[in-house]
Amino acid sequence: MTAVIEVTGLRKEYRNLRGGKTVALDGLDFEISGPGVYGLLGPNGSGKTTTIRCLLGLVRPTAGSVRVLGADLADLSTVNHRIGALVEGPKFSPNMSGRANLELFAEMSSIDKTRVHEVLELVELTERADDAVSAYSLGMGQRLGIAAAMLSNPELLILDEPTNGLDPAGIADVRRLVRRLADEGRTVLVSSHQLHEIQQICDKVVIFDAGRTIAAGTVEEIIGNTSGRRIIVSIDERDLAMSVLAGAGIQSLPALAADQLVLQVDGSTGAAHVNRILAHEGLFAHGITADSMNLEDAFLHLTTKTIPAPAAIKELS
Secondary structure (H helix, E strand, C coil), X not given: CCCCEEEEEEEEEEECCCCCEEEEEEEEEEEECCCEEEEEECCCCCCHHHHHXXXXXXXXXCEEEEEECCEEHHHHHHCHHHXXXXXXXXXXXXXXXXXXXXXXXXXXXXXXXXXXXXXXXXCCCHHHCCCEHHHCCHHHHHHHHHHHHCCCCCCEEEEECCCCCCCHHHHHHHHHHHHHHHHCCCEEEEEXXXXXXXXXXXXXXXXXXXXXXXXXXXXXXXXXXXXXXXXXXXXXXXXXXXXXXHHCCCEEECCCCCCEEEEEECCCCCHHHHHHHHHHCCCCCCXXXXXXXXXXXXXXXXXXXXXXXXXXXXXXX
């Protein structure tokens, strides 16, 4: 089956005022097979928005190739009607109603206006459709933006930071909507800083930094492959226990509590193994618990090359 998105060796350079160049993308590679929800993750300046602009034909890459729905950039116009996008927030006339804005967009794209009613129902804005957009909350405005992107009933929907600036209720609304659109058989690509939300809705994620792909796969695969697992040991003789475990090749991470050790372990090392090592030296812990990583932990580790403190320790800081 042909991939929905194929990015190979993508490079984008921008010229600066001094005659030099800034590299936004440096040989980026990833593939999205679809359907489902895919997260595009990276720190600020990692190239997320530049990548999305390349996918939409808004920016011409310096090198490399992009194929979207089987078409390369030169033929992107042939599949534009199958792509919906919301990039850098929706742009509407604030004094016009939500319905009127959508009807204007539909007319500009030669789309039957009956589709406007369908997308308003889809994003649950029918009751407020005739109110001026200036009266909409941020979350309603974002849903109206998704409605505009859905006018052509696209196979591929690209959303750049769709939950940016929203309150928890607005984020939950967008999350449910995105999941529903994907469950109907679409491919939804979401760029976001909301890692907790990404972890809840995405089938797969692509993480890149400095314009290069550094990890790709399901959330579970990325968490599992990033840096193993951690075990939290509560023990009075912390320094001695740290020395004993170091001798057994088990790494200790910083911990704030005076009677606590945080251990970085691989898949073959469990709490029972740690307990046996300590007991053999006459050291007895009064608590050993596993601490699993989440997507935010894995993301920080991959993009900063450090191991984040476990949740139990974060709460103390």
